[in-house]
Amino acid sequence: MGWVGAGVLVVTAAYFLYRYPPRSWAEPRSSAPPEPNPDAPVAAATAEEPVQRKDGPRDSKPIETDEEDHQSTPKASVSSVPLPVLAVPTFSLDNGEHETSQPAKISSISQPMNGTAAQLSSINRDNEAPKFQPPPQPSLAPPPKPQPSSIPSKATTTGASSLMPPPPVPRLRPAAQANRLTPTSTLQPPRLSGNSLSPPPSAAASQRGLSAPSSGSRLSNSTLAPTQVSLKKSSSSRKVILEPGFSPLDWAALAANPKNKLRGEGLPPGLLRVTPSMLKEQHGRKGRDAWTSYHGKVYNISPYAPYHPGGRGELLRGAGKDSAQLFQDIHPWVNWEGILGECLIGILVSEHDTQTEDEMDAMD
Numbered sequence: 001m002g003w004v005g006a007g008v009l010v011v012t013a014a015y016f017l018y019r020y021p022p023r024s025w026a027e028p029r030s031s032a033p034p035e036p037n038p039d040a041p042v043a044a045a046t047a048e049e050p051v052q053r054k055d056g057p058r059d060s061k062p063i064e065t066d067e068e069d070h071q072s073t074p075k076a077s078v079s080s081v082p083l084p085v086l087a088v089p090t091f092s093l094d095n096g097e098h099e100t101s102q103p104a105k106i107s108s109i110s111q112p113m114n115g116t117a118a119q120l121s122s123i124n125r126d127n128e129a130p131k132f133q134p135p136p137q138p139s140l141a142p143p144p145k146p147q148p149s150s151i152p153s154k155a156t157t158t159g160a161s162s163l164m165p166p167p168p169v170p171r172l173r174p175a176a177q178a179n180r181l182t183p184t185s186t187l188q189p190p191r192l193s194g195n196s197l198s199p200p201p202s203a204a205a206s207q208r209g210l211s212a213p214s215s216g217s218r219l220s221n222s223t224l225a226p227t228q229v230s231l232k233k234s235s236s237s238r239k240v241i242l243e244p245g246f247s248p249l250d251w252a253a254l255a256a257n258p259k260n261k262l263r264g265e266g267l268p269p270g271l272l273r274v275t276p277s278m279l280k281e282q283h284g285r286k287g288r289d290a291w292t293s294y295h296g297k298v299y300n301i302s303p304y305a306p307y308h309p310g311g312r313g314e315l316l317r318g319a320g321k322d323s324a325q326l327f328q329d330i331h332p333w334v335n336w337e338g339i340l341g342e343c344l345i346g347i348l349v350s351e352h353d354t355q356t357e358d359e360m361d362a363m364d
């Protein structure tokens with residue numbers, strides 16, 4: 001902060017030196033030091049008309065007198081301007097109004113003569129502005145916006161005398177911008193807060209809002225969502241590590257060879273008519289094969305047990321009964337028939353249904 005203050009002082013001194021050339025020092029200005037900013041434009045104006053200064057009163061407000069000398073009627077309104085002008089820069093937030101209001105005033109006032117007056121008033125504003133917020137002015141003002149303010153200022157400069165335009169125009173822009181920027185800079189914290197506020201509601205909030213209810217927790221949604229997914233994956237993956245030689249490819253190779261008799265030993269070559277009681281007896285324990293039914297067909301799942309990615313125990317949950325529901329709940333995408341086609345034993349029939357070889361052949 002100390003450096004900032006020092007910088008402010010240096011900038012202010014440079015500004016005064018620029019506005020008050022040594023020759024102007026010869027002219028007595030006792031009241032200038034306390035309020036150099038309002039006088040500064042006057043000094044610029046006096047560069048053109050030093051004589052009038054000598055003639056006019058040399059008090060703290062020579063500007064108005066000079067303006068009156070130059071311009072006929074509307075100048076009175078200009079002289080009245082400084083009061084609101086002074087009031088405005090004190091409140092940095094009103095700068096936007098200044099910009100809008102300035103061109104309006106200029107347009108309302110007669111262009112050529114009052115152009116200088118308006119310019120002077122704007123200069124006063126500008127000069128006052130650095131008082132309030134000098135540090136941001138030199139650094140921020142020049143680069144960002146010369147154009148937007150240039151339109152009204154240009155009109156004023158064209159109307160102004162020759163010497164006036166060059167110095168004030170650059171001053172005007174930076175100053176007006178300084179007023180703008182300083183409020184913006186002062187507003188930036190709120191703006192940042194606004195940014196911080198805006199993203200949540202606008203972009204992120206929509207997705208988070210959707211994900212949050214789904215997740216149903218208060219924690220940060222972004223972190224929660226992946227965590228849940230990972231947990232779901234870990235919990236849902238119930239695959240087992242198969243023994244070597246029992247991969248799906250090994251099973252495919254085994255099933256491709258009909259000599260392996262995957263249906264089981266001691267079964268007739270044709271399809272059997274399997275009743276629910278018969279199916280129930282094939283539970284996979286006590287040396288019996290595990291049979292299961294699926295969509296009206298009965299399969300021997302014992303040969304597939306060591307190849308089942310979900311493990312033997314999971315597969316045998318369907319032993320001795322219908323597995324359609326279990327299968328559908330866990331992995332409906334699996335091609336049952338493609339894997340267990342060679343394990344087909346027969347068809348599931350009711351208990352009282354009599355089976356004959358002819359009927360079975362007819363079904364084939």
Ligand code: HEM
Nearest residue numbers: 237238239309310314315317318323326330334336339340
């Ligand atoms: C009937 C009761 C069955 C149960 C309870 C069962 C259970 C399971 C389970 C828990 C998994 C692991 C799923 C995963 O980690 O993603 C699995 C995977 C698998 N099961 Fe079964 N299963 C059964 C029947 C079958 C049958 C009859 C077949 C063959 C026709 C079969 C073929 C598979 C295959 C190929 C996978 C791997 C799926 C994949 O990698 O996406 N399962 N099973």
